Amino acid sequence: MNGPVVFVIDDDPSVSASLRFLISTVGLEVETFDSAENFLRRKPPETASCLVLDVRLRGLSGFDLQRQLAARNFPIPIIFITGHGDIPMSVHAMKAGAVEFLAKPFRDQDLLDAIHIALERDRTWREEERTVKELEERFQSLTRREQEVITMVVSGMLNKQIAGRLGTAENTVKVHRSRAMKKMHAQSVADLVRMADKLKARLQKAS
Amino acid sequence: MLVMKYPARRRTDLRWRIAFENSAIGVTMADFTGRFFAANSAFLNILGYTESELYQLTVMDITYEEDRELNLGLIQELMEGKRQHFELEKRYCRKGGGLVWVRTNVALVPGMGGTASFWFAIVEDITPRKEAEEALQVAQAELARMSRLTTMGELAASIAHEVNQPLTAITNNSSACLRLLADHALSPDRLRRVLEEIVADSTRAGRVIARTRSFLKKGPTEKNKLDVNELILEVLALADRELSRNQVLLKCELTKTLPKVLGDRVQLQQVLLNLIINGIEAMTTVTTRPRILCVQSRISELGNVMVAVCDSGTGLGQDADRLFDPFFTTKANGMGMGLSISRSLIEGHGGRLWATPHSPHGAVFYFTLPAESRRDS
Numbered sequence: 001m002n003g004p005v006v007f008v009i010d011d012d013p014s015v016s017a018s019l020r021f022l023i024s025t026v027g028l029e030v031e032t033f034d035s036a037e038n039f040l041r042r043k044p045p046e047t048a049s050c051l052v053l054d055v056r057l058r059g060l061s062g063f064d065l066q067r068q069l070a071a072r073n074f075p076i077p078i079i080f081i082t083g084h085g086d087i088p089m090s091v092h093a094m095k096a097g098a099v100e101f102l103a104k105p106f107r108d109q110d111l112l113d114a115i116h117i118a119l120e121r122d123r124t125w126r127e128e129e130r131t132v133k134e135l136e137e138r139f140q141s142l143t144r145r146e147q148e149v150i151t152m153v154v155s156g157m158l159n160k161q162i163a164g165r166l167g168t169a170e171n172t173v174k175v176h177r178s179r180a181m182k183k184m185h186a187q188s189v190a191d192l193v194r195m196a197d198k199l200k201a202r203l204q205k206a207s
Numbered sequence: 208m209l210v211m212k213y214p215a216r217r218r219t220d221l222r223w224r225i226a227f228e229n230s231a232i233g234v235t236m237a238d239f240t241g242r243f244f245a246a247n248s249a250f251l252n253i254l255g256y257t258e259s260e261l262y263q264l265t266v267m268d269i270t271y272e273e274d275r276e277l278n279l280g281l282i283q284e285l286m287e288g289k290r291q292h293f294e295l296e297k298r299y300c301r302k303g304g305g306l307v308w309v310r311t312n313v314a315l316v317p318g319m320g321g322t323a324s325f326w327f328a329i330v331e332d333i334t335p336r337k338e339a340e341e342a343l344q345v346a347q348a349e350l351a352r353m354s355r356l357t358t359m360g361e362l363a364a365s366i367a368h369e370v371n372q373p374l375t376a377i378t379n380n381s382s383a384c385l386r387l388l389a390d391h392a393l394s395p396d397r398l399r400r401v402l403e404e405i406v407a408d409s410t411r412a413g414r415v416i417a418r419t420r421s422f423l424k425k426g427p428t429e430k431n432k433l434d435v436n437e438l439i440l441e442v443l444a445l446a447d448r449e450l451s452r453n454q455v456l457l458k459c460e461l462t463k464t465l466p467k468v469l470g471d472r473v474q475l476q477q478v479l480l481n482l483i484i485n486g487i488e489a490m491t492t493v494t495t496r497p498r499i500l501c502v503q504s505r506i507s508e509l510g511n512v513m514v515a516v517c518d519s520g521t522g523l524g525q526d527a528d529r530l531f532d533p534f535f536t537t538k539a540n541g542m543g544m545g546l547s548i549s550r551s552l553i554e555g556h557g558g559r560l561w562a563t564p565h566s567p568h569g570a571v572f573y574f575t576l577p578a579e580s581r582r583d584s
Binding site: 012014015018019022024025081083104106107 | 367368371372373374375376377378379380382383386387401404407408411
């Protein structure tokens with residue numbers, strides 16, 4: 001697995017090169033772009049990553065890019081840098097989910113700290129994504145009956161009630177239930193409820 | 208013959224009478240004491256009085272207080288035979304309050320035979336024109352202030368951005384080197400490359416500043432032969448509202464025979480307006496002595512044209528030597544660019560701008576401009 005990547009988008013070649021140099025001193029991989037359009041042409045990264053983004057660019061502005069990425073459901077953490085930032089501008093950026101808003105020139109440590117926070121945020125997000133995806137796959141591997149049974153378990157129904165609803169014996173329900181728990185890798189009903197919450201959140205987000 | 212003539216004159220009188228009554232311009236007559244005894248309807252309309260009400264009044268009764276002295280002076284000259292008639296723009300008080308601006312043309316008609324001499328006046332209502340003039344002056348003053356602020360604001364913002372980029376690169380490169388040095392991981396080769404970049408970026412920042420300076424000095428200027436006195440009067444007209452709003456007494460001491468200077472009218476107006484507004488602002492807190500702004504023009508010892516703007520304000524204080532530094536300001540809403548830019552503009556004209564304390568209170572700002580004839584020689 002590859003290490004994390006920092007993407008830098010700034011149309012000033014000196015600034016861009018100096019950022020590459022600075023960020024590389026802490027052992028991070030850097031890729032630079034001179035426009036938002038060029039960044040969008042790149043395929044989305046597989047590893048933890050973040051964006052160091054100038055507000056004023058030729059073509060799409062930094063804020064335009066932030067909106068486009070959100071629309072594409074590509075929530076890469078963004079650190080804005082700007083040569084003429086004002087308070088309303090930074091409030092706007094932060095409200096739209098930016099990690100940090102730095103006025104040029106900034107202290108190196110401020111940028112590097114922001115990058116670490118951003119990468120950590122992306123790592124957490126990727127972790128979450130992976131877990132949810134795995135849960136989805138497990139859920140899909142259940143038989144239709146098993147899915148029905150554990151959906152009812154999660155909603156708080158007892159075995160007897162489930163059997164009544166499905167018109168089968170309580171023992172049959174118990175078998176379905178223990179098989180489903182095993183396939184889902186759930187240790188307990190509480191575990192199963194947590195998993196269901198995650199899946200539900202994902203379903204809500206998708207709709 | 209006499210019999211023939213009489214009806215003809217009667218007819219002429221009648222024509223005059225009709226013309227008098229129907230004139231769109233106010234016509235009136237007053238006796239030697241100033242009491243009205245004839246007026247046409249246009250004149251009555253200007254004042255709002257009926258004929259009988261008007262005949263109870265004198266010219267001075269309806270003349271606005273502030274205009275009376277000037278009016279009396281002219282009447283005096285007329286009576287002394289120094290002039291045949293006079294024209295005056297003044298204000299009348301209308302019936303029931305309110306002022307109206309009029310242009311009056313007044314003549315003294317000498318007595319003949321049985322009739323006593325009397326005043327004859329033609330009066331035109333010029334209130335709309337006066338209001339338009341005032342509105343124009345307000346608009347001009349606003350425009351001057353706005354353009355002063357916007358050009359300087361935009362200039363500062365663009366300098367900030369242009370200088371910020373190379374500064375950011377320099378800061379990043381230097382910080383990165385310090386980090387590598389701390390880890391003993393900086394090779395001489397790499398250091399050399401980075402130092403070269405730092406030098407390039409510093410040069411770039413310097414170029415931005417040089418460009419800004421030369422823009423201020425030369426810029427898109429248009430140099431013409433200018434009369435500095437004329438320039439001063441134009442700017443004072445722009446500042447007029449500001450002066451009266453702040454209850455500042457203006458003294459203008461212009462030397463009549465000034466040589467012309469070669470310069471950019473707008474730039475020099477900006478400098479002068481800036482100095483005058485500064486002077487006015489320096490006096491806003493003064494309440495225990497008169498607020499006097501004095502603008503002088505004269506020929507300096509070296510034969511240059513010299514302008515002095517002198518105020519009775521709070522003075523230069525401790526900050527005298529920092530006044531012309533960019534971004535130095537003593538004003539709550541000032542940006543501190545006015546004097547710095549003004550000095551650049553004057554230096555761009557080959558002149559000098561400086562300040563000295565004014566005794567017992569306030570400050571004097573001087574600038575010189577080379578006389579045009581001296582430049583030729």
